Structure formats: C-alpha cells, structure tokens
Amino acid sequence: MLEKLKSNFDWPILIGMIGLIIIVTSALTFYLSYKDQQGFTIDPKVELVADKEYQITYWDYPLFIGQDAEYKKFLQETITEFNDMYPNIKVKYELLSFIEGRNKLKKRLTEGKPPDIYNDLFGTKLISEEYQIPVNIFFAENEIEDYNQLGTSAFTYDQKVWGLPNWLLPQVWVGNRKLLTKTDLDLSRVKEKGWPWETFYQTAKEIKGLNKKSCIIFNPYNSELFYQLLSMNDSQELVSKEGKLLLTEKNLKGTFEYLDDLRSHKVFYEEPEEMNKKLLPYFWQGRAGVIAPVNLWLLNNLYQRDKKEKNVELTLLPIPTNDPEVSKVPLKVRGLVLFRQEEYKGDDHTKAVYKFAKFLNQQKSLFIAKKLRVVPSYLPLISHWKQEVNLTTDIQNQLLTYVDRGSYKELSGFNNEKLELEIKQVIDERYESFWLEGESIPKVSREILNIAEDILNVTDNEKNKVEKKNEDKK
Numbered sequence: 001m002l003e004k005l006k007s008n009f010d011w012p013i014l015i016g017m018i019g020l021i022i023i024v025t026s027a028l029t030f031y032l033s034y035k036d037q038q039g040f041t042i043d044p045k046v047e048l049v050a051d052k053e054y055q056i057t058y059w060d061y062p063l064f065i066g067q068d069a070e071y072k073k074f075l076q077e078t079i080t081e082f083n084d085m086y087p088n089i090k091v092k093y094e095l096l097s098f099i100e101g102r103n104k105l106k107k108r109l110t111e112g113k114p115p116d117i118y119n120d121l122f123g124t125k126l127i128s129e130e131y132q133i134p135v136n137i138f139f140a141e142n143e144i145e146d147y148n149q150l151g152t153s154a155f156t157y158d159q160k161v162w163g164l165p166n167w168l169l170p171q172v173w174v175g176n177r178k179l180l181t182k183t184d185l186d187l188s189r190v191k192e193k194g195w196p197w198e199t200f201y202q203t204a205k206e207i208k209g210l211n212k213k214s215c216i217i218f219n220p221y222n223s224e225l226f227y228q229l230l231s232m233n234d235s236q237e238l239v240s241k242e243g244k245l246l247l248t249e250k251n252l253k254g255t256f257e258y259l260d261d262l263r264s265h266k267v268f269y270e271e272p273e274e275m276n277k278k279l280l281p282y283f284w285q286g287r288a289g290v291i292a293p294v295n296l297w298l299l300n301n302l303y304q305r306d307k308k309e310k311n312v313e314l315t316l317l318p319i320p321t322n323d324p325e326v327s328k329v330p331l332k333v334r335g336l337v338l339f340r341q342e343e344y345k346g347d348d349h350t351k352a353v354y355k356f357a358k359f360l361n362q363q364k365s366l367f368i369a370k371k372l373r374v375v376p377s378y379l380p381l382i383s384h385w386k387q388e389v390n391l392t393t394d395i396q397n398q399l400l401t402y403v404d405r406g407s408y409k410e411l412s413g414f415n416n417e418k419l420e421l422e423i424k425q426v427i428d429e430r431y432e433s434f435w436l437e438g439e440s441i442p443k444v445s446r447e448i449l450n451i452a453e454d455i456l457n458v459t460d461n462e463k464n465k466v467e468k469k470n471e472d473k474k
Contacts, residue, residue: 040340040344042133042137042347042350043347044137044138044347044351046347046348046351047348047351048086048088048089048348048351048352048355049348050088051088052088052348053088053089053090054088054089054090054348054349054352055090055092056089056090056091056092056116056117056349056352056353056356057091057092057093057094057115057116057117058091058092058093058094058115058116058117058118058119058356058360059093059094059096059101059105059115059117059118059119060075060093060094060095060096060119061095061096061098061101061119061121062095062098063121063368063371063372064371065297068095071095072095074364074367074368075093078359078360078364079091079093081364082356082359082360085359086352086355086356089352089355089356091356094115101121102122102124105118105127109127109128109130109131109339111342112131112341112342112343113341113342114128114131114339114341115339116338116339116353117336117337117338117339117353117356117357117360118336118337118338118339119166119334119335119336119337120163120334120335120336120337121334123332123333123334124417124421125154125155125157125162125163125335125337125411125417126157126162126411126413126414126417127337127339127414127417128339128414129414129415131339131340131341131342132162132337132338132339132414133338133339133340133350134160134161134162135161135162135163135164135338135354135357136160136161137160138351138354138358139161144161146362146378146379146380147165147377147378147379148165148168148375148377148378148379148403150168150331150333150403150406150407150408151165151168151333151335151377152165152377153408154331154333154408154409154411155333155335155411156411157411157412157413162337162411163335163336163337163338164335164336164357164358164361165333165334165335165361165377165378166334166335166336166361166365166368166369166376166377167333167334167335167365167368167369167372167374167375167376167377168331168332168333168374168375168376168377168403168406169296169331169332169334169374169375169399170316170318170329170330170331170332170399170402170403170406171228171293171319171329171330171331171332172294172299172316172317172318172319172329172398172402173290173291173292173293173294173316173317173318173319174283174290174291174292174294174299174302174314174315174316174317175289175290175291175314175315175316175317176283176286176288176289176290176312176313176314176315177313177314177315178286178311178312178313179207179210179214179286179288179289180203180207180289180290180315182206182207182210183203183206183207183210183289184202184203184206185199185203185206187315190317190318191315191316191317191318191398191401192401193327194318194320194321194326194327194328194329194405195318195320195321196320196321196322196323196324197258197320197321197322199320200290200320201258201261201262201265203289203290204216204262204265204267204289204290205265205267207267207289207290208265208266208267213287214287214288214289215267215268215269215282215287215288215289216262216267216268216288216289216290216291217268217269217275217278217279217282217283217288217290217291217292218259218268218275218291218292218293219275219276219279219292219293220272220273220275220276220432220435220436221276221432222276222293223424223427223428223431223432224293224295225292225293226255226259226427226431227424227427228292228293228319228330229255229258229259229319229320230251230252230255231319231330231407231409232319232320232321232322232323232326232328232330233251233254233255233321233322233323234251234322234323235247235248235251235252235255236330236407236409236410237409237410237412237420238419238420238423238424238452239412239416239419239420239423239456240412240416241412241413241416243413243415243416243419243456244456245449245452245453245456247423247448247449247452249445249446249449252445252448252449253441253442253445254322256434256441256444256445257441258322259434260441269282269288272435272436273435273436279291283302283312284305284309284311284312285311286311286312290317292319296332296372296374299373300372300373302314303373303390303391303395314395315394315398316395316398316399316402318402318405327405328405328406328407329402329403329405329406329407330406330407330408330409331403331406331407331408333377333408335361335377336357336360336361338350338353338354338357361378362378362380362381365377365378365381366381366384366385366388369381369385369389370385370388370389370390373389373390373391373399375399375400375403419455419456422455423448423451423452423455426447426448426451426452426455427448430444430447430448431444
C-alpha cells in the first residue's frame, strides 16, 4: 500500500510546496518586524490581556476658553467612566498650549515618541506617515455608516481613514439681519442657494450707503478669509496628489482683485489696519452688516451675546462664490488621530488606545459638541444634540443645512500636507502686505506662485536624489 502511495504521489511538487511555505512564512515574519522600509502591520482582531496594565497618553487642547477647570473635570470624569469598563487601561492626558502644541508634537514625532492619541484641532489630519495609524482597520462591519460621510471622507486618503471625526463646523460669515434686510438682498435665497461674489459686492455697497457709519469689516490679519474665498474660486486644494501646484495665477489674482474691488469702493471701515479691533464693537453697535472671518470661539461668543443685544439680529451667511452654480459650504472637520511609537508597544496596546479613542469619540463627544456648538460627526448623537444644544432653532437649522451642503478639502498625501503648510506661510505674509502695505496684486501673486513652485521643485529634487540612491544600491 505504502509503495503504491509513493508511486502515485508527485514528490517534486510536494517538496516545492513545502519550500514555498517556508519562504512565505519567513517573508511574513520579516515583514511584521521590519517597519522602516517594508511598512508596518497591525492585527486589529487582537484581544487585550486581562491581567496586563496598559498606559496610554492623550494630548488635547483646553477647548473651553477661560474654563480650563471645567474641561479638566470633563476629561477626568470621562477617564473614570472608561475605567469602569476597562480598569486595566490607564489614561494620562495633557492639555497643550495653542501656540506651542503643534511644535511639541512635531518634536516628539522626530524622537519617535508621539502620544497615543492627539486631538487634531488644527485640521492637519495627515501628520506622520511613519507613526500614524489608520482607524478604519478597527471598524466593525458597516460601522463607518454611523458617521457623517463628509466627516470620514475628510480623513480618508489612499482608501484608509486616518482619524476619528469628532465634529463638523460650516465655514460661514456672520451678518446682522437688521442691516441686511434694509438692502435688496433676498436673504432666504442666499441661505438656501448661496450667493455669487457680485451679489455680495452689491450688498456691501448698499450697506455702506445706508449711513455714514455702516460698513463691512474683514480682519486683515487673519488670512483664513482669503482661503475661504480661494476655496470658493475653485482652489480648495493647493497641491495635487502628484505633487503639482494646483494654485493658478487666474484664481489667485481673481481672489485678490475681488477684495481690492471691495476696498476701492470703500465698503470697509476706513482704516484697514484697525479693522480687527473694530470687528466686534461695530457689529454690536449695529454698524457692521457683515463680519469675517469668524473662528469657533468667536462664533460662540457671538451666540452668547446675541441674546442680550437689541441692535443686532445675528444670522449665518454662506461664503460668496465665484461660480453662481455652486452652493457648497466649506467645512472644518476635526477629530482624533492615533499614533504608534518607534519602540512599538504591541498590537494589544494599540487596540487599547483605539478603545479609549472610540469611547471619547462616540460616547463623550456630545458634551463637547453642545458646549462648542458644533455638529457631531457620529450620527447617533445628532438627535440628542438637536434637543440639548443651546442655540436658537433658526441658527441650529442653518448649521445643519450648511453641513448638508458641505464640502471638504481632499487629502493628497502626507508630504503634500507639509508642502501646503509651507505654501500657506508664504500666502499669509503676502496677504498681510496686500492689506497693510499696499503691495500690488501682480507682485504678491507672482511672489506666491514663484516661491510655491520653488518649494515643490526642492521637494522633487530631494525625491529624485533618494530614488537615484536606491537605484544605485540595486
């Protein structure tokens, strides 16, 4: 019988299969342990060790301006509640400085020692190709559908979701309805369909013509307004996935020229360098018909004071667009980013990190969304938010409507995010010189484009050197 089996079996094939299994197994073991050049893998199905203590770190910012004690209390109560379920996962949090926080994170990434969880308040999203962990590997089947699609899409690159979206906030300008209704503006249509640049231009001139004191106020020191207008002029992304400059001279000059037209018709407060100081006083005095830009905390300040004021009736306005057919509203999407460290602590540690991030994101972010008056990205929280958030029904509906019409900046790669930050530094400087030093539009546009191209060319040269070096090694 044995002889018959030997004669019928193809031994060379068997030996080949055994050899292949050995090679594949060896390659797999090498791949898992070799992280610099061959990548890094995590088993998302790994279980926590019941009798092992996990120490994880969470970096955040003091989100409640002037109420640090309340926010610290919220975080401590969150950790205590989480420990009732997972007593062996110990969480240490740290509140970063708004000014120095990003530099501290950058330093720790350089050292290979980032925190396990970081609240990406500044919206970078793609922070570290080496250490950042995609969160969708931990999602249960169809769990991604529990999030606002715009929220997860804003964190998506290369078919991976690189953070848990906490909340969404439409980028809007703030108007005084009492002044706006004295113009020919169809305010209801603007909120529903948006408005082209020309309509805003005419409305601004009408507001200025109401009396000697009325005006529009833009903060010349805050370039966020320029990026808002640029995004509504078909330039939301500055660098393509291929590393090419998407910013064009036409869009750049067109945006500057629009601001210059408004300025030449004297719709603004007469001293541009003082507009940042006049923005709030003039609004509450009923003199400013529109103010921009407004960040998260300024918007909350306006909401709170609006209830006490008689000269003003606050309303949220979509950013004017250069394309009359477009009614999109740019969104800010913020969320939690997860990292590993150079000295990897194990897949089970990473799983423990995700469990706390998920708890914070899905079960505790309602409190933050209500406090900051932003829209939760986790959809099961929306009905509670509607009932509990301290906003007028009108403002609440405006926020939700604008979110439904929302658009987000598509991610184009880890390195491109860094390049865009460099290019934005150049734009920020030239934007301020345009407002305050009277620099000509051709000059500032040319300087921005030339320096941006130089930034990208340096990166291309460095990339080519690395590729040539790798080829030489082969």
